[in-house]
Amino acid sequence: MAQPTVLLVEDDAVLRSTLRDLLEAAGHRVIAARNGVEAHALAEVHRPEAIVLDLMMPVAGGFDFVQRIRAQGIDTVPLVLFSGSADLELEARRIGAARWVRKPCPPAELLAAVHAVLA
Numbered sequence: 001m002a003q004p005t006v007l008l009v010e011d012d013a014v015l016r017s018t019l020r021d022l023l024e025a026a027g028h029r030v031i032a033a034r035n036g037v038e039a040h041a042l043a044e045v046h047r048p049e050a051i052v053l054d055l056m057m058p059v060a061g062g063f064d065f066v067q068r069i070r071a072q073g074i075d076t077v078p079l080v081l082f083s084g085s086a087d088l089e090l091e092a093r094r095i096g097a098a099r100w101v102r103k104p105c106p107p108a109e110l111l112a113a114v115h116a117v118l119a
Contacts, residue, residue, distance in 0.1 A: 003029040004118050007048035009039040009065065010082070011057040019052065019082075022107050023114065036060030040068045048077055050117050052110070055083040055091060066095045078117035082110065 006028045010016040013034075020030045031046050033039035035057045043051070055062035062081070069075055081088065081097040084104075092100035099113040 003027055004050065005029045005031065005046055005048040006114060007039060007043055007046065007051045007077075008032040009034075009036065009051065009053045009057070009062070011035055011054060019110070022111065023052075026111055026114075028114070034059075036062065036065030036068070039065050043069055043074050043077070044072070047074070050078050050080065050114055052080045052082050052114060053097075055081065055085055063095060080110070080113045080117055 006023050008016060008019055008023065008030055010019060010032070011034050016032050016034070020032050023030045031042050031048065033042050037060045053062045053065065078098040079095065081092040081095065081100040082103060083091070084102060085091055088100050088102050098117045101110050101113050
């Protein structure tokens with residue numbers, strides 16, 4: 001059985017590395033991007049089964065990324081919004097995220113959200 005591919009979009013290098021290790025240890029193939037522009041290019045090439053997405057990033061944030069993938073028909077990939085935003089649930093619903101997890105969180109909480117959208 002192939003490993004599910006997860007696109008991880010996070011601008012903080014340390015957090016991105018930590019989350020990559022966490023997701024890979026859980027059996028996922030992880031492709032990572034620092035911003036929405038990189039994420040869009042990777043999503044087109046790799047067609048991930050799930051996306052873990054930060055909202056506030058330089059160059060192109062989460063909202064820009066979602067607009068781009070929707071315009072190209074990649075919008076069926078489930079999103080896990082991973083952000084420290086005060087209005088996280090509202091923003092998650094606005095972009096159509098399947099799940100949302102507030103930063104910081106226990107690793108098990110993020111893994112549960114990713115596993116739920118892949119199920």
